[in-house]
Amino acid sequence: MEYEIIKIVGIAIIAVMSLGVLRNIKPEYAIYLVLASCLVIFVMLLGKLLVVFDYLKSIYEGLTYGQTFFPVLIKVIAVAYITDFTSQLCRDAGEGAIATKTELAGKVIIFCLSMPILVTIIETLNSIL
Known part of the structure; x- marks a missing residue:
């Protein structure tokens, strides 16, 4: 399991070296190698992500308070990572x-996802004041 990073770094180094050669020969194909x-x-990381999601699921099942907000937080984190990954590919x-x-x-979607939390905070403040 801990050797996954060595595989990922190896793929990245091979890709970068191949890109150096490919850009000199056929630069129009370089983007395909990058993608x-x-x-x-990303596919290599999917297994690790499943472990993380299983761990988060166990945390969620153990919560007594905040179960309504936990899925929202997970969705916000997922949108942030997916947006960042996609925008880097575009760049x-x-x-x-x-x-x-x-x-x-991504920012708009995160804002929309976080609206229930914001509304709850405002309602809580109004009930206190």
């Missing part, structure tokens, strides 16, 4: 405008 490398690394492809709009979309 494929990122996809392979690597030279599409800064699409990356920026992807980040904006």
